[in-house]
Amino acid sequence: xxxxxxxxxxxxxxxxxxxxxxxxxxxxxxxxxxxxxxxxxxxxxxxxxxxxxxxxxxxxxxxxxxxxxxxxxxxxxxxxxxxxxxxxxxxxxxxxxxxxxxxxxxxxxxxxxxxxxxxxxxxxxxxxxxxxxxxxxxxxxxxxxxxxxxxxxxxxxxxxxxxxxxxxxxxxxxxxxxxxxxxxxxxxxxxxxxxxxxxxxxxxxxxxxxxxxxxxxxxxxxxxxxxxxxxxxxxxxxxxxxxxxxxxxxxxxxxxxxxxxxxxxxxxxxxxxxxxxxxxxxxxxxxxxxxxxxxxxxxxxxxxxxxxxxxxxxxxxxxxxxxxxxxxxxxxxxxxxxxxxxxxxxxxxxxxxxx
Amino acid sequence: xxxxxxxxxxxxxxxxxxxxxxxxxxxxxxxxxxxxxxxxxxxxxxxxxxxxxxxxxxxxxxxxxxxxxxxxxxxxxxxxxxxxxxxxxxxxxxxxxxxxxxxxxxxxxxxxxxxxxxxxxxxxxxxxxxxxxxxxxxxxxxxxxxxxxxxxxxxxxxxxxxxxxxxxxxxxxxxxxxxxxxxxxxxxxxxxxxxxxxxxxxxxxxxxxxxxxxxxxxxxxxxxxxxxxxxxxxxxxxxxxxxxxxxxxxxxxxxxxxxxxxxxxxxxxxxxxxxxxxxxxxxxxxxxxxxxxxxxxxxxxxxxxxxxxxxxxxxxxxxxxxxxxxxxxxxxxxxxxxxxxxxxxxxxxxxxxxx
DNA sequence: CGTTTTTTTGCATTAATTTGCATTATTTGA
DNA sequence: TCAAATAATGCAAATTAATGCAAAAAAACG
Numbered sequence: 001x002x003x004x005x006x007x008x009x010x011x012x013x014x015x016x017x018x019x020x021x022x023x024x025x026x027x028x029x030x031x032x033x034x035x036x037x038x039x040x041x042x043x044x045x046x047x048x049x050x051x052x053x054x055x056x057x058x059x060x061x062x063x064x065x066x067x068x069x070x071x072x073x074x075x076x077x078x079x080x081x082x083x084x085x086x087x088x089x090x091x092x093x094x095x096x097x098x099x100x101x102x103x104x105x106x107x108x109x110x111x112x113x114x115x116x117x118x119x120x121x122x123x124x125x126x127x128x129x130x131x132x133x134x135x136x137x138x139x140x141x142x143x144x145x146x147x148x149x150x151x152x153x154x155x156x157x158x159x160x161x162x163x164x165x166x167x168x169x170x171x172x173x174x175x176x177x178x179x180x181x182x183x184x185x186x187x188x189x190x191x192x193x194x195x196x197x198x199x200x201x202x203x204x205x206x207x208x209x210x211x212x213x214x215x216x217x218x219x220x221x222x223x224x225x226x227x228x229x230x231x232x233x234x235x236x237x238x239x240x241x242x243x244x245x246x247x248x249x250x251x252x253x254x255x256x257x258x259x260x261x262x263x264x265x266x267x268x269x270x271x272x273x274x275x276x277x278x279x280x281x282x283x284x285x286x287x288x289x290x291x292x293x294x295x296x297x298x299x300x301x302x303x304x305x306x307x308x309x310x311x312x313x314x315x316x317x318x319x320x321x322x323x324x325x326x327x328x329x330x331x332x333x334x335x336x337x338x339x340x341x342x343x344x345x346x347x348x349x350x351x352x353x354x355x
Numbered sequence: 356x357x358x359x360x361x362x363x364x365x366x367x368x369x370x371x372x373x374x375x376x377x378x379x380x381x382x383x384x385x386x387x388x389x390x391x392x393x394x395x396x397x398x399x400x401x402x403x404x405x406x407x408x409x410x411x412x413x414x415x416x417x418x419x420x421x422x423x424x425x426x427x428x429x430x431x432x433x434x435x436x437x438x439x440x441x442x443x444x445x446x447x448x449x450x451x452x453x454x455x456x457x458x459x460x461x462x463x464x465x466x467x468x469x470x471x472x473x474x475x476x477x478x479x480x481x482x483x484x485x486x487x488x489x490x491x492x493x494x495x496x497x498x499x500x501x502x503x504x505x506x507x508x509x510x511x512x513x514x515x516x517x518x519x520x521x522x523x524x525x526x527x528x529x530x531x532x533x534x535x536x537x538x539x540x541x542x543x544x545x546x547x548x549x550x551x552x553x554x555x556x557x558x559x560x561x562x563x564x565x566x567x568x569x570x571x572x573x574x575x576x577x578x579x580x581x582x583x584x585x586x587x588x589x590x591x592x593x594x595x596x597x598x599x600x601x602x603x604x605x606x607x608x609x610x611x612x613x614x615x616x617x618x619x620x621x622x623x624x625x626x627x628x629x630x631x632x633x634x635x636x637x638x639x640x641x642x643x644x645x646x647x648x649x650x651x652x653x654x655x656x657x658x659x660x661x662x663x664x665x666x667x668x669x670x671x672x673x674x675x676x677x678x679x680x681x682x683x684x685x686x687x688x689x690x691x692x693x694x695x696x697x698x699x700x701x702x703x704x705x706x707x708x709x710x
Numbered sequence: 711c712g713t714t715t716t717t718t719t720g721c722a723t724t725a726a727t728t729t730g731c732a733t734t735a736t737t738t739g740a
Numbered sequence: 741t742c743a744a745a746t747a748a749t750g751c752a753a754a755t756t757a758a759t760g761c762a763a764a765a766a767a768a769c770g
Binding site: 357370371372373377384385389405424 | 748752
Binding site for chain 1: 718
């Protein structure tokens with residue numbers, strides 16, 4: 001076993017062990033972002049603070065009163081290496097919001113990673129955290145969890161889900177405002193003269209709630225603006241036919257030549273694929289057709305800066321924590337969803353239409 | 356990576372760091388325009404201001420005890436409407452939620468009625484409350500307000516709008532969860548075997564946000580269920596033709612005979628009209644066609660109990676107050692919308708489909 | 711029980727933020 | 741019109757935040 005201790009975390013993060021220690025002991029005067037990084041890396045490395053054993057180590061800690069509320073934070077994701085490790089890692093931002101808000105309110109948080117492939121509570125990845133779970137007063141969920149796990153967890157403690165939408169009754173959710181986001185994207189296009197606007201998404205094996213939600217937002221906004229949308233300009237959303245990746249782009253290219261002047265994509269990664277595909281087919285973006293995305297991820301190399309909606313991860317984390325505090329204090333109350341405005345970031349993929 | 360701090364904002368805006376700081380700490384004597392610019396740039400740069408967390412609440416802060424916060428509550432409604440006692444008066448419910456929550460949190464509230472016909476702040480109805488306004492730390496708005504009034508008020512103090520949806524940036528909203536509501540209505544219908552479901556609304560002289568929103572929810576849910584919706588089964592929502600009241604019902608009757616087995620109405624009053632109209636034309640509800648509403652108002656005499664979604668007015672009031680308290684403490688941060696689950700109340704207007 | 715390893719904490723340092731006071735417009739009011 | 745009041749901001753000092761260093765305290769290990 002490679003020794004996982006605070007020193008290792010400190011080295012990896014290029015900070016001192018003192019700082020790492022202070023993160024775990026809930027010291028004041030720690031930058032929330034630093035704390036978030038430490039917690040996240042600790043979760044990845046599987047480091048757990050002096051809780052596992054006999055609990056209450058410090059005698060003076062108990063003396064200082066404070067009923068001490070503790071929240072668990074579960075991040076449902078592969079070892080997190082996947083994306084960019086650089087400055088705007090989504091879960092890191094979310095965690096920063098969580099730790100900041102939790103600290104201000106005297107709440108302790110414990111962060112764990114769980115395997116997305118685990119579909120039930122008896123999976124090792126959940127058994128591992130079983131013993132911690134008893135101490136938690138509530139649970140923050142980051143990214144989508146299997147439905148069975150939700151059901152099982154929901155009866156044990158209050159849950160608040162961040163970034164991913166659950167229709168599951170009894171679970172509060174905090175997410176970006178899909179409606180407002182799509183609405184501003186469309187407005188942005190309209191200001192550039194676009195009228196015939198299509199919607200582009202793709203099918204996912206696990207149902208992507210946000211794809212439906214953003215599609216609905218698209219339909220709503222177009223209706224408000226009294227702009228007609230031909231069902232043929234909707235790619236990959238029921239009832240249109242389900243297409244493979246290559247086919248989808250081929251189809252979108254065809255519709256573009258037919259007169260669509262702009263595409264609203266349900267997510268940035270789709271937008272990048274679409275742009276690449278269109279360009280490969282000799283269609284210029286944004287010269288011939290404009291494209292907007294949603295999520296605000298960094299452009300892959302060779303791709304232009306996308307006009308997109310940035311997701312306010314940090315604020316989502318903070319608001320979710322606040323919501324969980326309210327829920328823990330007062331168990332009743334209906335389920336509620338909070339949607340936070342994302343910012344429109346104009347990029348180089350939207351241009352004015354040529355008359 | 357590039358250190359984003361107040362100094363950077365100050366340089367970019369050609370002002371001193373002192374001024375920037377005062378914006379974030381909510382100091383008096385700061386030009387609202389300057390403040391707006393600072394917040395705008397801060398959002399773009401991704402600067403996040405942090406509350407003083409270690410602040411031992413020391414010094415004078417503890418001495419002054421309660422800062423005494425007062426909220427104004429403006430109800431935009433005709434007096435007759437407001438004092439109507441015949442059925443569960445919504446604004447009464449909302450007020451109950453507000454006062455309850457305010458009391459618990461030591462906030463004072465002052466309630467005023469304003470005339471919906473007044474479109475600007477210099478109208479007598481607003482001048483009347485002018486002197487109170489200075490004392491208020493925030494404002495709760497019940498029912499829709501004219502856009503010009505919102506703009507004027509928004510720069511003076513934090514606003515939270517209840518029940519009505521504003522796309523207006525900078526105004527937080529608390530409302531029933533239209534999506535969840537429509538979704539449960541459709542699920543209810545589907546459990547009774549319905550597959551061909553239409554959407555019924557009517558046009559309003561002032562744009563009814565909720566009508567569009569509920570329509571979008573309808574489209575979304577139907578897409579999720581993989582149920583096709585013919586545009587011809589959508590009444591009074593763009594791009595379908597705009598019809599008068601009698602025509603609308605005539606048209607809905609025609610579609611019903613064509614095979615629509617259920618109508619989702621955007622609001623209860625529409626549903627009652629529709630039911631009356633259909634029955635007059637010899638179409639039995641729910642025998643031949645089912646109807647759902649939205650709002651949970653009491654049935655007028657001669658009308659059956661409607662299957663509908665009850666709006667949790669009281670909780671909306673309480674949640675809105677909570678939100679305003681948070682806003683006053685920290686009055687920057689993105690706009691957010693809170694949607695609270697309404698309860699599906701099964702009535703006598705939905706029946707199982709006959710094979 | 712002594713070592714060794716790991717974690718916590720007092721103190722110091724630097725950067726960032728806040729605030730008291732002064733300065734410059736801008737209005738108000740005879 | 742000119743002093744007085746008001747508003748908005750800058751300057752610089754005071755305060756606070758964030759973190760490292762190294763010593764002290766706890767745990768872990770034999």
